[in-house]
Amino acid sequence: xxGVIQSPRHEVTEMGQEVTLRCKPIxxxxxxxxxxxxxxxxxxxxxxFNNNVPIDDSGMPEDRFSAKMPNASFSTLKIQPSEPRDSAxxxxxxxxxxxxxxxYTGELFFGxxxxxxxx
Amino acid sequence: DAKxxxxxxxxxAEGRAANLPCNHSTISGNEYVYWYRQxxxxxxxxxxxxxxxxxxxxxxxxxITEDRKSSTLxxxxxTLRDTAVYYCIVVSGxxxxxxxxxxxLKVLA
Numbered sequence: 644x645x646g647v648i649q650s651p652r653h654e655v656t657e658m659g660q661e662v663t664l665r666c667k668p669i670x671x672x673x674x675x676x677x678x679x680x681x682x683x684x685x686x687x688x689x690x691x692f693n694n695n696v697p698i699d700d701s702g703m704p705e706d707r708f709s710a711k712m713p714n715a716s717f718s719t720l721k722i723q724p725s726e727p728r729d730s731a732x733x734x735x736x737x738x739x740x741x742x743x744x745x746x747y748t749g750e751l752f753f754g755x756x757x758x759x760x761x762x
Numbered sequence: 763d764a765k766x767x768x769x770x771x772x773x774x775a776e777g778r779a780a781n782l783p784c785n786h787s788t789i790s791g792n793e794y795v796y797w798y799r800q801x802x803x804x805x806x807x808x809x810x811x812x813x814x815x816x817x818x819x820x821x822x823x824x825x826i827t828e829d830r831k832s833s834t835l836x837x838x839x840x841t842l843r844d845t846a847v848y849y850c851i852v853v854s855g856x857x858x859x860x861x862x863x864x865x866x867l868k869v870l871a
Contacts, residue, residue: 686861688859699857699858734806748811749811750808751859752808753805753806758803
């Protein structure tokens with residue numbers, strides 16, 4: 644089964660440019676999370692979607708950051724304009740809210756991440 | 763902010779049990795304890811979770827104290843591939859998976 648798919652895996656851009664990171668959650672999952680990871684701050688929760696609706700965006704650092712989820716199979720995280728301090732690894736994770744078969748774990752499934760470098 | 767405290771690093775000999783402690787003294791009655799690990803720069807991977815009973819799966823065991831203020835993740839026979847950063851998380855509500863700084867476990871040959 645395909646896991647959470649993120650693109651691009653690596654992005655190098657110059658300060659001031661627009662950056663768009665993409666995420667395809669696992670089919671059937673109705674919750675989606677964006678995280679950012681840096682050495683200084685560790686893993687930070689940026690935004691949480693449930694059924695394509697943003698529920699909590701309190702972790703989004705500034706207005707330069709925006710996230711959308713136009714349908715159940717796609718989400719974007721956009722930074723405009725980008726700054727060097729935005730350099731980080733951005734992870735997308737998805738989760739089902741349904742117990743399904745067996746014991747419900749509430750497990751988050753993470754993608755491989757998008758490593759962003761802003762020069 | 764993370765609601766857990768973990769030692770920054772630990773070493774374990776290959777083949778021995780790795781016992782990773784976690785303090786969560788402010789945990790509420792309905793909050794679950796989750797453990798994840800992150801190998802190198804990959805995305806974090808779920809290991810196990812629990813509420814108040816001890817839990818075991820194919821990867822690990824989770825021991826939660828009776829007062830729920832702390833827990834221990836046990837990897838029964840650590841291998842070199844278990845070298846990773848291990849995160850103990852108290853999940854608030856339905857979605858606040860707040861990762862702390864974790865424990866960097868190094869399994870030694």
